[in-house]
Amino acid sequence: MRYLFLFCISFQACFLLAQNKADINLLDTDSTWRKETLFFPFPFARDIDLEGQIDVRFSQGWSDQDSPLFWSYAFAWDITRQEKFSESEIEQIMVSYLGGLMKAVNRDKDFTVPEAMAVFTAQDVDANTIAYKGKIRMHDSFFSKEIVVLNAIGEYHFCEQDGKAKLLFKLSPQDPAHEAWEYLNEAKFQDGVCRMP
Numbered sequence: 001m002r003y004l005f006l007f008c009i010s011f012q013a014c015f016l017l018a019q020n021k022a023d024i025n026l027l028d029t030d031s032t033w034r035k036e037t038l039f040f041p042f043p044f045a046r047d048i049d050l051e052g053q054i055d056v057r058f059s060q061g062w063s064d065q066d067s068p069l070f071w072s073y074a075f076a077w078d079i080t081r082q083e084k085f086s087e088s089e090i091e092q093i094m095v096s097y098l099g100g101l102m103k104a105v106n107r108d109k110d111f112t113v114p115e116a117m118a119v120f121t122a123q124d125v126d127a128n129t130i131a132y133k134g135k136i137r138m139h140d141s142f143f144s145k146e147i148v149v150l151n152a153i154g155e156y157h158f159c160e161q162d163g164k165a166k167l168l169f170k171l172s173p174q175d176p177a178h179e180a181w182e183y184l185n186e187a188k189f190q191d192g193v194c195r196m197p
Contacts, residue, residue: 026055026076026166028190034058040079045100048093052079052164057187059180065143068180071150072172074187081165084130085156091118094136094152102141113139114147120154130156136171148173159194166193 023037038054056075061067085093099116106113120134132154140148153176154169168189174180 024053024055024078025190026053026078027057027074027168027187029057029074029187032060033187034060034062040077042097042100044104045096048096050077050079050081052077052081054078059183063143068174068178069183070143070173071140071148072170072174072180072184074168074170074184076169076189077165077167079165079167080163082158082163084158085122085165085167087120087122087132090120090122090132090134090154094118094120094134098136098138098150102139106139106141108145113141118152120152125155128158128160132156132169151176157189157193161194 029035034057036056036058038056040048040050040052040054042048054075054077057073059069059072061069062071062073064070095116095118099113102116103113116136116138118134118136120132123131125131132152134152134154136150136152138148138150140146150171150173152169152171154167157166158164159166166189168187170181170184170187172178172180172184
């Protein structure tokens with residue numbers, strides 16, 4: 001519950017907006033995952049110029065520094081956008097999102113949160129699907145108060161019938177070969193990603 005409290009504080013403005021909107025279920029996970037629903041834009045990352053909703057799922061060990069699932073979570077976006085995201089766009093979005101969040105939750109007024117960095121590669125799977133892999137280096141202002149490097153794996157789907165894009169990203173400090181990713185990979189889009197409301 002500790003991480004939920006911290007997360008609610010950091011996203012207070014988003015949650016106030018979310019109260020007037022329906023809950024969404026872009027992802028299919030079991031009951032060990034915690035869920036939050038968010039909406040663009042983020043008050044701490046106004047340069048992310050997107051419109052849509054976000055389904056965030058936290059692993060059972062997300063807030064536990066002794067857990068192999070520490071900082072392991074997934075999020076899916078349902079956004080109004082037709083253009084594919086380039087590698088540099090994904091890098092900038094991750095830097096703005098996670099870097100901005102870590103600055104927003106930092107409570108040490110004498111400490112300047114280091115700038116986040118991200119490196120991603122993209123590979124076309126088909127005309128409407130892209131696979132992403134990358135790393136994000138950032139300061140963990142929530143828990144450890146240290147630099148953490150997150151491995152990231154993502155997928156993009158453009159849904160022609162409604163002109164929307166759906167993205168799913170999974171993040172963890174663990175190497176993708178670690179068994180923690182077996183749990184992370186349980187977070188998947190609901191069946192029929194492009195038929196979801």
